[in-house]
Amino acid sequence: MESATRPFTVRRSTRARHVRLTVTREGDAVVVLPLRAPERAAAALVEQHGAWLDRQVARIRATRVRLDARPTLADGRVLHVAGVPRLIAARDTAMRDRIERSLRAEARRLLVARVSLFAPLVGVRPTRVTVRAQRARWGSASRAGAISLNWRLVLAPPDVLDYVVIHELSHLAVPGHSRRFWTLVRRHAPSADASRRWLRDHHAELMAALD
Ligand SMILES: [Zn+2]
Structure with missing residues (x-):
């Protein structure tokens, strides 16, 4: 050998x-x-x-x-925004940055709306919702009750976005990834396991969506 x-x-x-x-x-x-x-x-x-x-x-x-193998942004690339395919094209970095800002604004509106929908169902009340451009994570929850979410979730299928929102909201009720935590998450996000797999398989693609 x-x-x-x-x-x-x-x-x-x-x-x-x-x-x-x-x-x-x-x-x-x-x-x-x-x-x-x-x-x-x-x-x-x-x-x-x-x-x-x-x-x-x-x-x-x-x-x-x-x-x-993807087309370049200059040639035009299809991204799914909130589940709907959209052709994104940017000739230069200024245009690319404008596109990112507008996608981030769309992400913020959508994420805040989904937080408002799910928070009462999970039984929590977040003190603050921040939308950021984290490179390595999809979201986080603080002890003080604030949650932060990655804007690139707007490029994921809607049920995957909902799963991350529910995951972070559930941390306000149950810190850590105990059995009790996952029971709470799955009650509101029945496809949690498929969503986690999807995020693992598409992590690099979403993080590099505008590269
Ligand atoms: Zn977690």
Whole structure:
């Protein structure tokens, strides 16, 4: 059998308590080591999870190929806005920025309306709703009762957008991802599992929608 040497980088962390293997969005393997862990623990972990790592890298490469195959924004690209296909074309960055601002405004109106609809059903009252351009997450909820949502959710199917709204609203009632939390989420978002899969599979595409 051939032993594959997989390249990886090591990052030392003062906060890490265990050795951990992650893959960046670019498809590079990174091993996070607690300060005192021996260097060889990194290679051992990469070796041990080689098959998993290969699958992740293959998935990321496939996504890159898919994204590279899209028409450019200058040529015009079809995006689904609130579930409706729309041809988006931008000759230059100024035009692209105008499009983003207008999509963000649309997202804000839609997200605020969905929060108003679902908050009483979930039984919570958010103190503030912020719409942002987070790169890595779809939403978050604070202890103070504020929720923040990613504007790019307007590019997801409506039931996926609703799922994220319900997820964050549910955190105002139940912090953490306990069984009780998921029961509450699924009561209002019956397709929560399909929505989570959809978001995982389309994460890169949505984040790069206007790239
Ligand atoms: Zn959560």
